Amino acid sequence: MRAWEAGKQADCYPHVAREEKERLFREIKDDERYTDYLYGCYECGICVSACPSARFYNYSPRVIAQAMAREDTDRVYEILIEDIWNCAQCFSCTRCPRQNNPGGLVSIIREVAVRNGIQETRDVLQGYSRVIYKVMLKGNQVSPDMLQPEFFADWGTWVEGFTKNMREWRRAIPLESLRGVTDASWRTDHKTLVELYTIWFETGNVELIREVDEGLYELLKNTMEEELEDAEDED
Amino acid sequence: MSRVLTIGSGPAGLEAARCVAELGYDVTLIEQLDRLGGTPEIERYAKLTHHFRDSEEAMREMITAVTSKPNVQVLPNTTVLSASGEAGKFRVAVKNGGAPQEIEAGAIIIATGFQHFDPGRETQYYNYYSLPDVITISDLEGMLKDHAVLRPSTGTPPQKVAFIQCVGSRDRQIGNEYCSKVCCGIASKQAIEIREQLPDSQVFIFYIDMRMYGYWEPQLYWPAQEQHKVTYVKGLVSEILPQGDRILIRGEDTTMGRPMEITLDMVVLSVGMEPSEGTKSMAGVFGVEQNQYGFIATGGASGIDPVATSRPGIFVVGAAAGPSDLDDSFSTAGLAAVRAASVLRNGGK
Numbered sequence: 253m254r255a256w257e258a259g260k261q262a263d264c265y266p267h268v269a270r271e272e273k274e275r276l277f278r279e280i281k282d283d284e285r286y287t288d289y290l291y292g293c294y295e296c297g298i299c300v301s302a303c304p305s306a307r308f309y310n311y312s313p314r315v316i317a318q319a320m321a322r323e324d325t326d327r328v329y330e331i332l333i334e335d336i337w338n339c340a341q342c343f344s345c346t347r348c349p350r351q352n353n354p355g356g357l358v359s360i361i362r363e364v365a366v367r368n369g370i371q372e373t374r375d376v377l378q379g380y381s382r383v384i385y386k387v388m389l390k391g392n393q394v395s396p397d398m399l400q401p402e403f404f405a406d407w408g409t410w411v412e413g414f415t416k417n418m419r420e421w422r423r424a425i426p427l428e429s430l431r432g433v434t435d436a437s438w439r440t441d442h443k444t445l446v447e448l449y450t451i452w453f454e455t456g457n458v459e460l461i462r463e464v465d466e467g468l469y470e471l472l473k474n475t476m477e478e479e480l481e482d483a484e485d486e487d
Numbered sequence: 488m489s490r491v492l493t494i495g496s497g498p499a500g501l502e503a504a505r506c507v508a509e510l511g512y513d514v515t516l517i518e519q520l521d522r523l524g525g526t527p528e529i530e531r532y533a534k535l536t537h538h539f540r541d542s543e544e545a546m547r548e549m550i551t552a553v554t555s556k557p558n559v560q561v562l563p564n565t566t567v568l569s570a571s572g573e574a575g576k577f578r579v580a581v582k583n584g585g586a587p588q589e590i591e592a593g594a595i596i597i598a599t600g601f602q603h604f605d606p607g608r609e610t611q612y613y614n615y616y617s618l619p620d621v622i623t624i625s626d627l628e629g630m631l632k633d634h635a636v637l638r639p640s641t642g643t644p645p646q647k648v649a650f651i652q653c654v655g656s657r658d659r660q661i662g663n664e665y666c667s668k669v670c671c672g673i674a675s676k677q678a679i680e681i682r683e684q685l686p687d688s689q690v691f692i693f694y695i696d697m698r699m700y701g702y703w704e705p706q707l708y709w710p711a712q713e714q715h716k717v718t719y720v721k722g723l724v725s726e727i728l729p730q731g732d733r734i735l736i737r738g739e740d741t742t743m744g745r746p747m748e749i750t751l752d753m754v755v756l757s758v759g760m761e762p763s764e765g766t767k768s769m770a771g772v773f774g775v776e777q778n779q780y781g782f783i784a785t786g787g788a789s790g791i792d793p794v795a796t797s798r799p800g801i802f803v804v805g806a807a808a809g810p811s812d813l814d815d816s817f818s819t820a821g822l823a824a825v826r827a828a829s830v831l832r833n834g835g836k
Contacts, residue, residue, distance in 0.1 A: 291709070292709060292713045295719075295721055315743065322718045350709075
């Protein structure tokens with residue numbers, strides 16, 4: 253039996269010092285958005301019923317809000333390590349009658365996890381290096397041609413058949429922009445790139461990546477700096 | 488005959504007497520104890536649910552509003568012996584101290600209230616009589632009033648306190664199948680008061696449903712949870728056991744889907760309402776029907792009248808008719824006063 257003591261879950265990440273869990277929770281609560289994202293929880297479950305992730309993964313926005321409202325430090329740590337990566341950040345959960353925003357809480361917790369360079373967070377994000385690389389350098393990472401329907405069970409069963417004949421379907425749409433989208437979606441003009449990279453640097457996002465992937469950080473930083481230097485030379 | 492007899496001097500009885508007197512009729516208010524005020528007075532309530540008014544002060548105002556009326560006769564230390572007659576002309580024999588006395592009244596208002604469920608009576612799971620730090624909401628009221636919330640075993644302030652809801656209510660095995668209506672609000676009010684008096688404490692409320700109708704939501708539940716960080720856990724406690732010099736409770740945290748064991752310093756049982764001895768004996772003396780739980784049955788000819796008993800001219804107000812909050816007590820008191828006045832005006836017709 254996993255005996256639970258409210259605010260003390262004995263066998264949940266026992267190797268992590270309580271002080272460390274408390275410090276991270278404090279950092280989450282100190283975020284200026286926190287009091288706007290969390291009031292109290294009715295435990296009504298409307299957020300879960302609205303949540304696409306909850307249908308397919310072991311994930312509950314209710315538990316996020318509830319654990320934090322109850323100040324259950326150990327569960328919050330578990331959430332920081334595990335639960336937050338199952339959220340799609342769609343914010344369907346914001347229909348909460350108490351005006352909680354579990355998705356917003358997840359955003360805060362993700363930022364805290366990344367900022368602190370937690371090992372499990374680095375491991376989780378490892379698989380996303382290419383995604384981060386594309387998003388940072390091109391402004392988006394995904395194009396419809398790349399998607400593999402079997403990875404997205406929540407899209408439904410019809411998608412697979414639809415994808416097989418994707419090219420034919422596209423030809424039926426009289427818009428040039430939807431042909432060869434892989435190519436088009438990553439074609440970003442110079443001015444946009446300069447603005448994008450400036451934003452990444454100014455907002456501290458480049459430095460954030462350093463906490464989870466040093467190699468990726470170096471690569472991104474160098475590429476972006478080069479582009480920005482070229483832009484300065486042109487001026 | 489222009490007199491109404493009111494029995495009991497808690498909030499409902501006082502308000503009924505005040506209203507009848509203000510309508511211009513004579514009132515005799517009888518009270519078995521030597522002082523007025525009923526349960527809030529006897530159990531030394533700290534603050535009233537749900538307005539957080541100081542109980543002693545609010546009751547003093549209510550008592551004065553009655554005793555200051557020239558057409559109200561107050562008889563403390565008085566019990567009812569027997570009654571005869573009918574609407575418009577009742578004759579009630581009472582004992583005032585040692586002396587029997589007869590009162591003639593056109594209508595009668597029974598306001599004899601409730602008593603708290605005795606948590607040791609039918610179930611010993613909660614160890615109320617064996618563990619000193621297991622108390623009830625009525626025990627806690629006095630502590631809050633004295634600003635002395637202390638563990639009875641040590642005389643020190645508790646760090647962790649839990650309320651357990653629905654003790655003696657909503658339980659087929661106990662026989663009290665009804666909701667006692669006020670305990671959710673009272674526990675939330677008391678939890679707020681504990682957090683105010685002991686800011687370092689942690690307070691839990693274990694519940695089946697939180698019944699926070701109307702404005703109790705923004706007045707009690709939300710502030711308790713959001714401002715005072717009271718932890719509400721949906722799930723009842725099955726056992727309360729000694730653990731060293733502290734208390735171990737076992738239950739299920741149903742929304743988190745896991746069993747729970749918590750070590751506490753003090754447990755407060757939210758004991759529900761049962762008919763008081765006075766209510767049960769008045770039902771007998773006046774021959775009015777009781778419901779299956781012993782409260783005085785209401786409904787009248789329409790079936791939905793909240794103050795009509797099975798006998799014309801005899802009305803019931805407040806918790807003598809079933810679990811009631813103060814709003815209910817005031818509402819039924821005012822309604823019964825009007826009904827009683829109509830009986831007097833129309834000579835019992």
